[in-house]
Amino acid sequence: MKKIELLAPAGDLIRLKIAFKYGADAVYLGGDEYSLRANAKNFSLEEIKEAVDYAHSINKKVYVAVNIIFHNQNLEGLDEYLQELARINVDAVIASDIVVVQKINELGLPLEIHISTQASNLNYESVKFWQSLNAKRVVLARECHKDDIRIIKAETGVDIECFIHGAMCSSISGKCVLSNYVTKRDSNRGGCAQICRWNFGYEDDKPDFSIMPKDLNMVNHIKEMIDVGVNSFKIEGRMRSIYYIATVVLVYRRIIDKTLDNTITSSELNYYLNILNRCANRDSVAQFFQKLPTNKEQYYADRDEASNQDFLGLVLDYDKENKLIKLEQRNYFKLGDVVEIFGPKTETFTLHINKIYNEDKEEIDVARHPKMICYIPCDTFVNQDDMMRIKVFDKNDFV
Amino acid sequence: MKNNQLVLLIDNDGLIEKAKKVGISTFLFPVKGYSVGFKKAYEIEEIKEEAFLYINRNLTNTDIDNLKTIFCNLNDNIKGVVFEDLGLINILKNTNLIKIYDCRHLNCSYLSVNALLGFVDSVILSTDVTESEMKVIMKNASKKISLYTFGLNRIMYSRRTLLSNYTKEYNLDKKEEKDVVEKVTKQKFKVIENELGTVFYPEKFYDGLKLFSYDALYYIVNMAFLSVEDQDVLLNNFKDNNYVADGITSKTSSYFLDEETYYKLPPKEEER
Numbered sequence: 082m083k084k085i086e087l088l089a090p091a092g093d094l095i096r097l098k099i100a101f102k103y104g105a106d107a108v109y110l111g112g113d114e115y116s117l118r119a120n121a122k123n124f125s126l127e128e129i130k131e132a133v134d135y136a137h138s139i140n141k142k143v144y145v146a147v148n149i150i151f152h153n154q155n156l157e158g159l160d161e162y163l164q165e166l167a168r169i170n171v172d173a174v175i176a177s178d179i180v181v182v183q184k185i186n187e188l189g190l191p192l193e194i195h196i197s198t199q200a201s202n203l204n205y206e207s208v209k210f211w212q213s214l215n216a217k218r219v220v221l222a223r224e225c226h227k228d229d230i231r232i233i234k235a236e237t238g239v240d241i242e243c244f245i246h247g248a249m250c251s252s253i254s255g256k257c258v259l260s261n262y263v264t265k266r267d268s269n270r271g272g273c274a275q276i277c278r279w280n281f282g283y284e285d286d287k288p289d290f291s292i293m294p295k296d297l298n299m300v301n302h303i304k305e306m307i308d309v310g311v312n313s314f315k316i317e318g319r320m321r322s323i324y325y326i327a328t329v330v331l332v333y334r335r336i337i338d339k340t341l342d343n344t345i346t347s348s349e350l351n352y353y354l355n356i357l358n359r360c361a362n363r364d365s366v367a368q369f370f371q372k373l374p375t376n377k378e379q380y381y382a383d384r385d386e387a388s389n390q391d392f393l394g395l396v397l398d399y400d401k402e403n404k405l406i407k408l409e410q411r412n413y414f415k416l417g418d419v420v421e422i423f424g425p426k427t428e429t430f431t432l433h434i435n436k437i438y439n440e441d442k443e444e445i446d447v448a449r450h451p452k453m454i455c456y457i458p459c460d461t462f463v464n465q466d467d468m469m470r471i472k473v474f475d476k477n478d479f480v
Numbered sequence: 481m482k483n484n485q486l487v488l489l490i491d492n493d494g495l496i497e498k499a500k501k502v503g504i505s506t507f508l509f510p511v512k513g514y515s516v517g518f519k520k521a522y523e524i525e526e527i528k529e530e531a532f533l534y535i536n537r538n539l540t541n542t543d544i545d546n547l548k549t550i551f552c553n554l555n556d557n558i559k560g561v562v563f564e565d566l567g568l569i570n571i572l573k574n575t576n577l578i579k580i581y582d583c584r585h586l587n588c589s590y591l592s593v594n595a596l597l598g599f600v601d602s603v604i605l606s607t608d609v610t611e612s613e614m615k616v617i618m619k620n621a622s623k624k625i626s627l628y629t630f631g632l633n634r635i636m637y638s639r640r641t642l643l644s645n646y647t648k649e650y651n652l653d654k655k656e657e658k659d660v661v662e663k664v665t666k667q668k669f670k671v672i673e674n675e676l677g678t679v680f681y682p683e684k685f686y687d688g689l690k691l692f693s694y695d696a697l698y699y700i701v702n703m704a705f706l707s708v709e710d711q712d713v714l715l716n717n718f719k720d721n722n723y724v725a726d727g728i729t730s731k732t733s734s735y736f737l738d739e740e741t742y743y744k745l746p747p748k749e750e751e752r
Contacts, residue, residue, distance in 0.1 A: 151589040152609065153616050155743065178586065179595040200586070206567030210599075222538065224639040232541045249585045253538055253677075256637040257649075258585055259607060262682050263665055267608070267741035269585050277636075279662040283670070288650055290660045290671075292642045368640070376645040 085337055086313040088144070088242065089330050093122060096326050097132050097143075102466055103425045106332030107142035109131075109175060111319060114162060115155070116146045117199070117271040118319055128163075140390040142172035143411065150178050150269040159184060173218070174358050177255060182214045193217045195242065199255035199269070199364070203229060205236035207394075218242055220315065224253055224369045227309050234310030241310055242287045245299040246329055246357070247317025249368060251277035253374040262288075280382055286466040289382040298365030300332070302356045304340045305334045306370075324392035324411070328470055331425060352479040359473055362389055389471075393420055396452070396467040405438075405456045406463055408448075415447040422459070431472055432459055432467030482692055482699060482721060487532060489631065489702040491518045495711060496529060502719040505643065508562060508700065510534045514543065517672050517679030518704055518725055519657065524550065528557060530646050536634070537676055544571065551575055562604070569599045580604060581697070584634070588613070590628040598632065602626045602697045603634035607633050607686060611737045614694075624697035629688045630714070630725065631702020632670065633735065633748075636680035643673040658684075681705070685725075687732035692723035708728060 089105035091097035110116075110132065111123045124132065129145060136143045145166055149155065163181070166174060167190040174192050176182050177199035177268050185192050195210045195218040196202065203222050211219055218240035221230060225243070234241055250257060258268055259276035266272030282291040297317070299306060306314070314337065316329050332353045339345035358365060366378050390412035398407040406422075414420065416434055423429040438456040439445050448455045457469075484636065488499050489508040496507065499526040507529050512521040514535040539547070544567050551561075551571060559639055560578025570578045579600040587593050588609050596603045604626045605614060618625060644697065647654045658671045669684035685706065701718075703711050717724055725732050 109724055114711070149743075150586055150608075152743070153589050153613050156589055156591060178589075178592055179593040180589060183595045200566075201538045202566075203538050204541045204565070204567045206570050207539075207543050208570055210566045210568075224538070226540070229541050236541075250638045251640065251642070252638045255586065256538075256584065258635045259680060261608065261736065261741045263636050263662060263667055265739070265741050266577065267743055269588075269608070270741075270743045272742055276662070278662050282663055283646070283658065283660055287652065288656075290646055292638070292640075294640070374640055374645075376649040379640070379645055379649075381646075381649055387502075429540060 083341065084312075085307060085341065086242075087330065087333055087337060088313050089133070089326060090316060090319040090321065091143075092319045092321070093124070094110055094128060094132060094322075094415075095435060096323055098135070099323045099466065100326050100330055101136065101139060101141050104139070104328040105330050107144060107313070108136070109144040109146055109315075109319075110188060111146045111221050112162070112247040113165075114158065115149050115151075117148050117269075126165055126169070127155060128362070129166070129171065132145070133169050133171055134393060136172075137170070144173040144175055144195060145171045145186055146175045146197070148175050148177045148199055149179050149271055150199075151180050152270070155270070156180070162187065163190055163192065165300075166190075175220070178279060179214070182211070184214065187217055198222055198244065201253050201255050202233075205233045208233055208237045208239050211363065212237060213240055216330055220244075222253055223249060226372075227302075230306075230311060231309040233337075240312045242313035243294075243306060243311045244297055245303070245314045245333065246308070246365070247297055249294040249295055280409060291379065291381045293380040294368065295380055296363050296365035297368050297369065298354070299367060300350055300357065301371055302335070302367055303336050307340065322392070323395070324468060324470075325360055327466075328423075329332060329357060331423065332357055334425075346444050349436050349476075350480045352474075352476050355474060355479070359389070359391060363408050376381075381464045385429060391470045391473070392467045393418075395456075396424070396446070396463050396465060396469065398465060399459075399463045400456075401462065404458060404460055406459045406469075408457055408469060410448045410451060410453045410457050412451075413447065413449050414469075420469050421469055421472045422461070422463050422469050424464050427467050429476070430461055431475070432457070432469070482723070483718060483747040485696070485698055486718065487626075487698045487700045488495070489534065489700060489704060491520045494590055494701055498712065500539065502715050504558070504718065506530050506532070508532045508534045508577075510536070513676070514539070514547070516637060516674060516677045517681070518584060518654075518674075519672065521674075524554070524558070530557055530559060531580070532559055532580070533563075535559045535561060535565070535568065537564065539565040539567055539641075544568075547571060551577070558611055560601070578602075590617040592749070594616050594622050597621065597623045597625075598635075604628060604700065605619075608736055608741070610740050611691075614691075616738070618694055624695065625700040626700060627688065627691045627694065628686065629691050629694045629699045629701055629723070631686055632681040632705050633686045634679050635682055636671075639676075640676045640678060641673055642678040652726075661672070682733075682735075684731040684733040684735075687725050687734055688737055689723040689725055690734075702715065
């Protein structure tokens with residue numbers, strides 16, 4: 082059976098562990114320096130070491146993004162940083178600036194090199210260029226058509242990583258400095274202000290001009306992606322919640338596994354598609370894989386992006402004797418609600434909330450306080466880090 | 481004597497004779513099918529002047545295969561290629577063409593520039609760097625680099641046909657060029673589309689003409705979208721090796737030559 086990697090984002094150690102638990106084979110993360118989420122909470126070197134040690138203990142991988150475009154003053158400390166990543170034994174470095182690749186080679190570091198999507202690779206000759214510099218893997222531009230992926234694989238044999246889910250840039254990644262011009266924040270050093278999400282006036286009597294793409298979603302194309310030679314399936318979103326990470330990773334884990342053993346059905350795919358759409362609050366489509374996107378693959382000014390409160394709680398423990406779930410609340414729920422429990426080792430099931438107890442085991446009607454601890458009776462065994470969400474639809478609705 | 485190192489990027493034929501009269505004889509032609517962001521691009525057979533070809537797209541496998549054939553059959557007037565896709569490095573390796581890599585935003589340090597110079601004859605320095613950064617880069621460069629000195633900077637390149645998509649969505653007349661205004665900051669942008677993608681330009685023309693005082697291989701002046709009157713004024717200035725934008729009516733800015741962008745946001749007041 083082909084080895085296909087599911088690669089998830091990790092914004093911190095908690096999300097990293099959730100990603101692994103829900104089925105990711107590898108995660109990518111950014112350090113405090115040199116990553117394209119400059120203003121987010123990133124990993125210190127100590128945390129990267131902890132992440133790598135943890136990942137390796139469960140036979141998984143950690144890739145570290147060193148993918149800013151360096152200015153002269155950012156070069157200071159790069160050698161030491163890369164040496165430290167090598168010492169920590171990270172599984173790969175994701176680079177877009179040639180200086181990172183050159184440094185790894187010059188210093189003779191045992192670091193696998195992955196070329197970031199920021200380098201905009203769409204053809205086999207550009208991939209060969211990076212291979213000549215010892216790149217093991219290339220994250221192709223999101224603009225790559227499936228025919229181009231097939232040819233790149235055939236001509237180069239490189240490890241191919243493609244995005245399968247999450248937000249898209251309107252621009253070819255790496256080719257946009259709108260943020261620099263509008264906000265002075267350098268998009269290629271992690272400061273992107275997402276100007277492509279803003280509105281532009283067109284003419285006084287016309288609707289606003291919008292360039293915002295819908296999100297990427299490859300649920301219906303996983304088999305084709307495997308067939309054309311994609312090795313690693315990447316989920317976007319280092320700043321996403323644990324609920325989003327868990328949901329998206331679990332859905333793609335199941336699709337990939339069932340695709341590889343030929344048991345996936347169209348009704349299941351439809352069900353998974355609805356779960357993902359519900360989770361993200363944004364429409365998602367296949368974008369460039371099959372054709373050049375049209376207006377249907379973009380959002381316009383009248384888009385609806387209402388946030389939802391589907392994520393109700395995180396399972397902390399299960400009391401087998403008393404058949405009680407210990408739950409950390411994440412959104413309001415009450416007696417009478419119909420919910421679902423899902424998890425990597427838990428077949429999704431429906432639960433009617435007939436009783437809720439607070440931390441002191443007193444009956445309450447409503448769980449209204451964020452992160453409050455509560456207990457819910459449940460006959461079915463659940464695992465730590467399973468999640469509870471509102472039940473919106475049933476798998477059988479899609480059969 | 482720098483007019484012989486000045487490369488004029490043009491998107492209309494009328495400029496050629498005027499430029500020659502002031503001693504400029506090298507032109508950069510956007511190539512049809514391989515360039516984005518111009519109202520006019522040229523078939524290679526149309527180009528009769530001493531010229532560089534401008535290929536500023538990210539290329540597909542088909543483009544690469546086609547260009548392999550094209551580069552084997554160029555006339556002698558084609559001096560070189562200015563290109564943005566790394567895939568062309570290998571293809572151009574065994575030709576006599578001058579190879580100039582224009583990676584736009586991806587070469588902002590002297591080490592990156594030097595790494596790239598190992599593969600080409602020159603690189604065009606990103607306009608995202610400050611003048612002081614540029615000085616360090618030029619001082620440490622292993623070969624002479626080339627500089628954009630004037631013109632509209634391309635600041636966003638999408639493979640999507642964004643104008644067509646918009647007009648289709650709202651059933652409006654199709655346009656391939658449009659000025660739009662960002663609604664919060666009121667900044668204006670010029671949007672240009674062809675079948676290969678969409679490009680955003682800022683409202684003001686980049687004025688880096690002071691960079692003529694640095695020792696570069698080529699100085700590129702982009703005349704696209706400049707009014708005929710302003711083109712005439714510029715060329716007249718250049719006649720006497722006077723590289724200034726004095727007298728033109730278009731708005732100009734030195735952009736990031738004199739103003740650094742933020743790498744990380746400055747701390748909020750209460751965090752200082």
